[in-house]
Amino acid sequence: MxxxxxxxxxxxxxxxxxxxxxxxxxxxxxxxxxxxxxxxxxxxxxxxxxxxxxxxxxxxxxxxxxxxxxxxxxxxxxxxxxxxxPSAKVVLLMDSNRKHLDTRRMFPGRRVSSVRCANTEQALQLLKRDTLGTPSCIVIHTGTNDLRALQQHTARAVRKVAVRATQEFPDSRVVISTLLPRADTPPHIIASINRDHQRMCHPTQSTPDTPSSPGHLAPT
Structure with missing residues (x-):
């Protein structure tokens, strides 16, 4: 068991x-x-x-x-x-005193574009990139036709054009041409305006340009 x-x-x-x-x-x-x-x-x-x-x-x-x-x-x-x-060019804003300007002598080897403007007011309207492109230099050769209406105030009108040019084209050199003699304007008024051009160039970073004769604008 x-x-x-x-x-x-x-x-x-x-x-x-x-x-x-x-x-x-x-x-x-x-x-x-x-x-x-x-x-x-x-x-x-x-x-x-x-x-x-x-x-x-x-x-x-x-x-x-x-x-x-x-x-x-x-x-x-x-x-x-x-x-x-195109390569950088020189633009001339020119009034009726443009006939005797020799652009090839003024800017040898440079492409120059001459733009007609009757007075400073029209020059202001032309200062646009769509119109002038991208110039390396802008020559303001206008103001003489403003003398009859503006007299001594022509310097202020040209200054306005120069300031606008430096604002619209900061990379371009701006050259102001001195006024040429006119038969209907006393020489001392033109001389006074040209002195104003000389004084105003520094604040606008422009370069005054004095013609050696009525028929030639010598670039600086």
Missing amino acids: RETLALLEQDFTESWELTMARLCERSLSQQLRDEVCQVKRECRMALSEAMAKLKELQEDNGALRAQLASFKEDMKHRDNTKKKS
Whole structure:
């Protein structure tokens, strides 16, 4: 009897241990499955985030490519504009006293553009980049026709033109021509106005230009 009980106890113990071992294996397998599922979920989330970032980078890359293409097109346009644009020129704002001016002698080797203006008021209207472009030098050879109406105030009118020229064309040299003699104006008035031209050149950063004769304007 004792032997039978001992055998039964041994069988029970072995059966219990086997059952517990199987339960442990199942528990371990479930734990592993749970861990694998968690890893899968984390991988999916990481992959989703990576795909979103990749899409964002692709969009940014597309925007940068578009900007680069626009920049290249702009630079190409600028290069073409520079190639087509003429070299820096000299612009002469001239009234009716322009007949005897020798621009080739005044500015040898330079491209000179003569722009007619009846008086200082018209000269003010012409001082625009759309009209004159980008000259390297602007010569104000006007004011003589204003003498009859303005007399001594002609100096103020010419000064206004010079100031406007320096404002509209800050990179251009501005030259003021002294007034030429007129039969209907006393010489002392013209001389006084020309002295005013000399005095006003410093604040406007202009350069006075005195003709050596009525028919020639000598550049400084």
